[in-house]
Amino acid sequence: MEIIELKRSSFSITALLFGVAFLIVSIVEFIHIPLEEPLIFLFSSPGDAVWESSFLDHLAKALINLLIAVIFLYGVPQIKQGTLSGFGFLIGAGILAIGIGTLFAIEWIANLIDFALQGLVDITVWEDFIFTEGIRTEIFLGIGSIYIMLLWKNRDNYLE
Amino acid sequence: MSKSLALIGNPNVGKTVFFNELTGETGHVANWPGVTVEKKIGKMGNIEVIDLPGVYSLSPAAIDEMIARNFIVNEKPDLIVDILDATNLERNLYLAFLLKELGIPVIFILNLMDAAEKRKIKIDVERLSQLLGAPVIPTVAIKGKGIKEARNIIESYVKDNKLARSSVEIIYYSSELEEKIKKATEILENNLPKFLPDKRRWAAIKLIENDKEVKKEIYSFDGGIVVEEKIKRILTGTEEFDLAGERYNKIGEIIKETYKREKGVVTSSDILDRVFLNKYFGIPIFLLIMWGMFEITFRASAPLVTLVGLIFEEWLPLLTSGLPEDLWLTSFINEAIFGGFGAVLGFVPLIFMMFLVLSFLEDSGYLARAAFNMDRLMFKLGLHGRSFVSMMLGFGCNIPAVMSCRAIENEQDRLTTILVNQNISCGARLPVYVLLGGYVLGNASTGTIIFSLYALGIVIAILLALFFRKVVFKGESSPFILELGDYRMPTAKYTGIHMWERGREFIKKAGTIIFAVVVIMWLLQSFGVDPNTGILAWGVDPEYSLLAGVGKFFQPLFAPLKWSWIAAIGIVFGFLAKEVVVAAFGLILTGEEEPAGLGQFVFDNLAVPGAVAVAAMPALVYGYLVFVLLYTPCVAHIGAVYKETGSKKWALVSATYGIGLGYILALIINLIGGVYF
Numbered sequence: 050m051e052i053i054e055l056k057r058s059s060f061s062i063t064a065l066l067f068g069v070a071f072l073i074v075s076i077v078e079f080i081h082i083p084l085e086e087p088l089i090f091l092f093s094s095p096g097d098a099v100w101e102s103s104f105l106d107h108l109a110k111a112l113i114n115l116l117i118a119v120i121f122l123y124g125v126p127q128i129k130q131g132t133l134s135g136f137g138f139l140i141g142a143g144i145l146a147i148g149i150g151t152l153f154a155i156e157w158i159a160n161l162i163d164f165a166l167q168g169l170v171d172i173t174v175w176e177d178f179i180f181t182e183g184i185r186t187e188i189f190l191g192i193g194s195i196y197i198m199l200l201w202k203n204r205d206n207y208l209e
Numbered sequence: 210m211s212k213s214l215a216l217i218g219n220p221n222v223g224k225t226v227f228f229n230e231l232t233g234e235t236g237h238v239a240n241w242p243g244v245t246v247e248k249k250i251g252k253m254g255n256i257e258v259i260d261l262p263g264v265y266s267l268s269p270a271a272i273d274e275m276i277a278r279n280f281i282v283n284e285k286p287d288l289i290v291d292i293l294d295a296t297n298l299e300r301n302l303y304l305a306f307l308l309k310e311l312g313i314p315v316i317f318i319l320n321l322m323d324a325a326e327k328r329k330i331k332i333d334v335e336r337l338s339q340l341l342g343a344p345v346i347p348t349v350a351i352k353g354k355g356i357k358e359a360r361n362i363i364e365s366y367v368k369d370n371k372l373a374r375s376s377v378e379i380i381y382y383s384s385e386l387e388e389k390i391k392k393a394t395e396i397l398e399n400n401l402p403k404f405l406p407d408k409r410r411w412a413a414i415k416l417i418e419n420d421k422e423v424k425k426e427i428y429s430f431d432g433g434i435v436v437e438e439k440i441k442r443i444l445t446g447t448e449e450f451d452l453a454g455e456r457y458n459k460i461g462e463i464i465k466e467t468y469k470r471e472k473g474v475v476t477s478s479d480i481l482d483r484v485f486l487n488k489y490f491g492i493p494i495f496l497l498i499m500w501g502m503f504e505i506t507f508r509a510s511a512p513l514v515t516l517v518g519l520i521f522e523e524w525l526p527l528l529t530s531g532l533p534e535d536l537w538l539t540s541f542i543n544e545a546i547f548g549g550f551g552a553v554l555g556f557v558p559l560i561f562m563m564f565l566v567l568s569f570l571e572d573s574g575y576l577a578r579a580a581f582n583m584d585r586l587m588f589k590l591g592l593h594g595r596s597f598v599s600m601m602l603g604f605g606c607n608i609p610a611v612m613s614c615r616a617i618e619n620e621q622d623r624l625t626t627i628l629v630n631q632n633i634s635c636g637a638r639l640p641v642y643v644l645l646g647g648y649v650l651g652n653a654s655t656g657t658i659i660f661s662l663y664a665l666g667i668v669i670a671i672l673l674a675l676f677f678r679k680v681v682f683k684g685e686s687s688p689f690i691l692e693l694g695d696y697r698m699p700t701a702k703y704t705g706i707h708m709w710e711r712g713r714e715f716i717k718k719a720g721t722i723i724f725a726v727v728v729i730m731w732l733l734q735s736f737g738v739d740p741n742t743g744i745l746a747w748g749v750d751p752e753y754s755l756l757a758g759v760g761k762f763f764q765p766l767f768a769p770l771k772w773s774w775i776a777a778i779g780i781v782f783g784f785l786a787k788e789v790v791v792a793a794f795g796l797i798l799t800g801e802e803e804p805a806g807l808g809q810f811v812f813d814n815l816a817v818p819g820a821v822a823v824a825a826m827p828a829l830v831y832g833y834l835v836f837v838l839l840y841t842p843c844v845a846h847i848g849a850v851y852k853e854t855g856s857k858k859w860a861l862v863s864a865t866y867g868i869g870l871g872y873i874l875a876l877i878i879n880l881i882g883g884v885y886f
């Protein structure tokens with residue numbers, strides 16, 4: 050019984066850590082939302098360039114990370130109690146993380162092909178692309194899949 | 210002589226998968242109920258196989274159930290194959306009992322055995338077969354397991370002539386009920402000898418049960434009312450419940466003998482539903498998944514769209530470079546085929562990608578959960594949750610979505626759902642969104658813009674449904690029962706078939722109606738009134754072509770929205786099919802002397818020249834996209850609404866209200882976006 054409680058505690062600590070991590074990513078995305086862009090749009094005059102904004106892109110990503118963080122954090126107290134809902138929240142958040150990772154991976158591969166099709170030869174663009182975008186993809190996919198795998202393997206310890 | 214076999218069962222037990230496996234057809238399969246709303250026919254050797262909509266009983270409440278029941282009762286199939294859900298045997302056996310009462314030979318397929326195994330359910334198949342008095346074949350249809358055995362038994366039934374109705378074991382009730390059934394049968398025999406002579410016992414039971422359909426059928430005979438009166442006289446009033454009670458008692462006995470379920474088994478579906486059906490997170494997760502779906506669609510298809518674009522814009526035109534420029538054939542190939550038709554084909558990868566993601570979600574069982582979540586919200590608004598199931602089918606095409614409304618029992622709910630379904634964005638509108646979505650907030654936000662349009666469509670559909678139910682079709686909404694199957698890992702085979710089945714319609718449409726419209730538009734573009742001579746001539750400046758004339762004729766209607774005649778052409782021809790919007794732009798572009806990319810060309814020419822500040826263009830573009838979302842989906846949709854409602858009035862309402870709504874919303878977006886300042 051004590052071992053199970055200990056495992057449940059470790060599950061809940063993991064969920065807490067992931068929740069906080071996603072919360073940080075969400076805050077970073079929120080900070081990067083170019084709030085000035087809608088203002089530029091409002092005060093622009095005829096002849097200005099077409100409004101190209103990453104406002105929505107950052108907002109969407111910030112909200113998604115926030116949602117995953119909240120799901121993890123919401124699950125923490127229930128995980129401690131060993132409820133089925135708690136486990137559902139852990140798995141569900143993991144699946145969403147994998148989903149987002151898959152999305153980044155698809156975007157990454159698609160961009161890679163697109164660059165190749167366009168005959169892009171600028172090495173700095175490739176470096177930046179492979180390192181920053183690629184790492185982001187791996188983090189999401191990696192965390193999500195390892196996490197789910199570990200959870201699922203240990204489900205009996207949790208649900209007992 | 211060819212024999213007929215009817216496939217029947219409760220909703221979402223895998224009838225269509227089984228049908229596909231037996232016949233090699235590719236009927237639409239999904240992990241949610243209500244996918245089949247009309248009968249489908251296929252062949253297994255010389256046996257005709259009919260896939261019927263899912264039913265819980267033979268007393269129909271909705272149109273699709275009526276189709277199934279009428280076929281079974283009136284069309285007299287030689288053999289019935291009843292698909293049972295192994296995870297939910299008790300409820301499925303009720304229909305099995307009703308089918309046995311019909312006296313037609315029945316074979317039972319115990320499907321979803323893998324899901325039953327996961328739930329630690331053990332079924333004594335042999336004993337079940339003995340108790341039901343018919344063969345029971347365990348299967349996992351989606352993986353093709355047990356199909357061969359099922360096929361062999363069906364074939365042996367036909368070959369060994371086991372189809373005689375006299376060989377069917379009858380289900381007997383208590384002596385008290387049997388006495389009443391006997392009397393009712395005699396009343397029918399003496400008074401209505403021509404009424405279902407081969408199913409007289411069944412008809413008698415149904416009349417005792419007060420079945421509305423059978424009563425309606427006997428009223429069509431002289432003496433039908435007398436029969437009803439005579440039967441009423443032998444009843445005490447409790448027989449309807451007594452019959453159901455005895456059936457459930459027998460089912461209970463069968464379950465006790467054949468079905469063992471380990472207690473406390475938790476499956477992955479139970480666990481996942483804790484979060485995906487959570488009352489706080491269910492809808493946000495649904496929105497997140499929808500956003501992801503459009504992001505994946507847009508991002509993953511981008512390289513393929515670029516490639517197809519290159520083929521039509523750069524590589525194929527090399528083939529015609531040797532032809533004389535003023536030859537009509539050169540113009541036809543370059544403008545109509547490569548320009549107009551190629552513009553539509555360029556989006557084929559995009560459409561297929563969206564259907565792939567959608568099929569994945571559908572086959573996994575998630576879309577049924579999405580409907581469940583939306584039902585909570587819709588029920589609070591007094592709407593029927595089943596409407597949302599039909600709405601989600603509209604993501605593919607609004608026409609089958611309108612047809613799927615047959616599964617809605619309540620007439621007011623059905624009409625409401627038919628009328629609001631057009632606001633759900635179908636695949637044909639997607640190319641327009643992708644073409645112009647990047648000009649609202651830049652390329653990085655295209656996926657989010659597309660998502661916003663789909664979400665707006667859902668919100669408008671819900672608000673309109675609320676309006677129709679509160680103002681036009683008043684009355685109580687019937688409760689919504691949605692069976693949630695287990696989550697399943699979609700198989701490549703069925704997800705692929707599913708994607709192809711929907712995408713194929715797009716290609717078919719491209720090869721027929723879209724091609725025909727493109728040819729007409731090309732002719733209109735090629736001929737025009739020469740400004741110098743005033744005579745109709747070939748190859749005049751595109752500005753003076755008949756196509757431009759059509760655009761300029763309709764443009765004043767859109768003048769308050771500041772849309773150009775080119776924008777008007779897209780809208781006018783888009784009535785025929787939404788894909789034509791892009792084709793029209795592609796065709797006009799090829800008439801340009803220095804063509805830019807298609808998207809850039811449309812963006813540059815969407816507004817009346819000089820009438821809109823560049824900074825206000827995002828709003829104008831978004832307003833245009835919202836209009837494309839909301840106005841009449843296509844001519845075929847009007848036909849479908851007419852067919853399903855049987856009313857010219859509602860077909861007209863459906864064809865026109867979207868135009869008004871789209872116009873008003875585009876005006877509001879223009880106002881907010883500074884188009885008029």
